[in-house]
Amino acid sequence: MGLTGNAAIVGAAQYKPEKYQSAPQMFHLEQVADLARLALRDAGMSIKELDGLVIHGPQFHEASIFVPAMAAEYLGIELNFAEVVDLGGCTSVGMIWRAAAAVEMGLCEAVLCVIPARMAPFGPNDDPMWMAQAMRYGGHSTAFGAPEAEFDLPYGHLGQNTGYAMIAQRYAAKYGYDPEVMAKIAVDQRFNAQGHQDAIFRGSELTVEQVLASKMVADPLHILEIVMPVAGGAAVIVTSKEKAAKAKNRPAFVTGFGERLSYKSPSYANEMTVTPLAQAASKAFAMAGVRPEDMDAAQLYDCYTITVLLSLEDAGFCPKGEGMRFIREHNLTYKGDFPLNTHGGQLSFGQSASAGGMSQVIEAFDQIAGRGGERQLARADQIFVSGTGGVMSEQGALILQGG
Numbered sequence: 001m002g003l004t005g006n007a008a009i010v011g012a013a014q015y016k017p018e019k020y021q022s023a024p025q026m027f028h029l030e031q032v033a034d035l036a037r038l039a040l041r042d043a044g045m046s047i048k049e050l051d052g053l054v055i056h057g058p059q060f061h062e063a064s065i066f067v068p069a070m071a072a073e074y075l076g077i078e079l080n081f082a083e084v085v086d087l088g089g090c091t092s093v094g095m096i097w098r099a100a101a102a103v104e105m106g107l108c109e110a111v112l113c114v115i116p117a118r119m120a121p122f123g124p125n126d127d128p129m130w131m132a133q134a135m136r137y138g139g140h141s142t143a144f145g146a147p148e149a150e151f152d153l154p155y156g157h158l159g160q161n162t163g164y165a166m167i168a169q170r171y172a173a174k175y176g177y178d179p180e181v182m183a184k185i186a187v188d189q190r191f192n193a194q195g196h197q198d199a200i201f202r203g204s205e206l207t208v209e210q211v212l213a214s215k216m217v218a219d220p221l222h223i224l225e226i227v228m229p230v231a232g233g234a235a236v237i238v239t240s241k242e243k244a245a246k247a248k249n250r251p252a253f254v255t256g257f258g259e260r261l262s263y264k265s266p267s268y269a270n271e272m273t274v275t276p277l278a279q280a281a282s283k284a285f286a287m288a289g290v291r292p293e294d295m296d297a298a299q300l301y302d303c304y305t306i307t308v309l310l311s312l313e314d315a316g317f318c319p320k321g322e323g324m325r326f327i328r329e330h331n332l333t334y335k336g337d338f339p340l341n342t343h344g345g346q347l348s349f350g351q352s353a354s355a356g357g358m359s360q361v362i363e364a365f366d367q368i369a370g371r372g373g374e375r376q377l378a379r380a381d382q383i384f385v386s387g388t389g390g391v392m393s394e395q396g397a398l399i400l401q402g403g
C-alpha cells in the first residue's frame with residue numbers, strides 16, 4: 001500500500017528570501033506564473049506538459065474561491081488534477097505527496113506545486129493593519145468563534161512563539177533542558193547557511209554565546225532560535241517515472257510519505273512533547289522500506305530550535321527524551337556526521353509564509369541532484385524531509401530517493 005516510487009521531483013525554483021520591506025510586491029497570480037516558468041525551466045520541461053496543479057490558496061485575496069481554476073486559466077493550461085493545500089508549515093510536504101499520488105494513480109503526468117509568498121499590492125478591500133498582524137502572529141485565528149480566540153488569546157497565547165515556548169517548558173520539566181545544546185542547533189544551521197548563496201543570513205556566522213545573549217522572546221526561546229518572517233515563494237515539478245527519465249536533473253523519487261493532523265493548539269494536547277510526526281514518519285519509513293539510520297541527511301522543519309529537537313526524536317533518529325544528548329554528540333553541519341538542514345534551515349535560510357517548508361524539500365532535491373555546491377554531501381541518495389504546521393499540530397514526512 002502506498003507509493004511505489006513511480007513519481008519524482010525533477011525541477012524546482014524559489015525566490016531568494018528577502019525582508020518584506022525590500023522585496024518586490026507582486027500579485028499572487030503573477031508569482032505563480034513566474035515561479036512556474038522558473039521551475040519548468042529548471043526541469044527542462046514545457047508548460048504544455050503540465051496537467052496537474054497543487055496550490056497554496058489562502059493568500060489569494062484577489063479571489064477566495066476556485067483558486068486552482070483561476071491559476072490554471074492564468075497559466076493557460078487545462079488540468080486533470082487540481083488541489084489546494086492549506087496545512088501551514090506542513091503545506092510543502094503535503095503538496096509533494098499529493099502530487100506524487102496523483103501521478104501514480106494515473107490522474108495526471110506532470111504537476112506544478114506552487115506557493116507564492118511575496119506580498120501582493122494591497123487591494124481596495126484589504127486592511128493593511130490586519131495583514132501586518134496576521135503575518136506577525138501567523139498561526140492563530142482571531143476570527144469570531146474560533147476556539148483559540150475564546151480560550152487561548154485571552155491568556156496571552158498569541159500566535160506561534162508562545163505555543164512553542166510552552167512545549168519547550170513542558171519538555172524541560174519532563175526531560176531536562178540545556179540551553180547551550182539548543183543554541184547549537186541554530187549555530188550549526190547558521191554554518192550551513194554560509195554554503196548557500198541565497199540564505200538570508202549568509203555572511204553572518206553565529207556562536208552559542210550570541211544565541212544565549214540574544215533577546216528572550218518567549219522563555220526559553222531566544223530571538224536567534226526563532227525564524228524571521230521573510231518574503232519568498234517556491235515551486236516544484238513532480239512527474240512520472242517515464243518523464244523523469246528524460247529530465248535534465250537527477251530525479252528525487254518520492255518513495256514514502258506520512259501525514260498526521262492533531263490538535264491545532266498545544267493547549268488541547270494530551271502530551272505536548274510527543275508530536276504527530278511520530279505517526280507520520282513511521283508511516284513514511286515503512287512505505288519506503290527504509291529506516292532512519294539509512295538516511296544520508298535530514299531536512300527537518302525548523303520554525304524553532306525546539307521543533308528540531310522534537311522532530312529528531314519523533315522521526316526516530318533518537319529515542320524520546322534523548323534529543324539533547326544526540327545533538328551534543330553529533331555535528332549537524334554539512335561537514336558533520338549527521339547533516340541536518342544543509343541549506344541553513346528556515347532559521348538561517350529564511351522563513352517565507354508556508355513556502356518556508358518548501359526550502360527543505362528543495363534542499364533535499366538539490367542534494368540528490370548533486371547541485372548543492374560547496375555544501376554538497378558526498379552521499380545524498382536517501383533524504384528525510386519533515387513539515388510542521390501550526391504548533392506541532394500538522395505533521396508530514398517524506399522520503400526522497402535518488403534514481
Ligand SMILES: CC(=O)CC(=O)SCCNC(=O)CCNC(=O)[C@H](O)C(C)(C)COP(=O)(O)OP(=O)(O)OC[C@H]1O[C@@H](n2cnc3c(N)ncnc32)[C@H](O)[C@@H]1OP(=O)(O)O
Nearest residue numbers: 088089138160161217223224226227228229303388389390
Ligand atoms: C506556520 C506554521 O504552520 C508553522 C511555523 O512555521 S510556526 C512559526 C511561524 N513564524 C512566526 O511566528 C514568526 C516568528 N518570528 C517573530 O515573531 C519575530 O521575528 C520576533 C518576535 C521573534 C522578533 O520580532 P521583533 O522583536 O519585533 O524584531 P524586529 O524589531 O522586527 O527586528 C529586530 C531586528 O532583529 C531581526 N530579527 C527579527 N526577527 C528575527 C529572528 N527571528 N531571527 C533573527 N533576527 C531577527 C530583524 O531583522 C531586525 O534586524 P535589523 O534591525 O537589522 O533590521
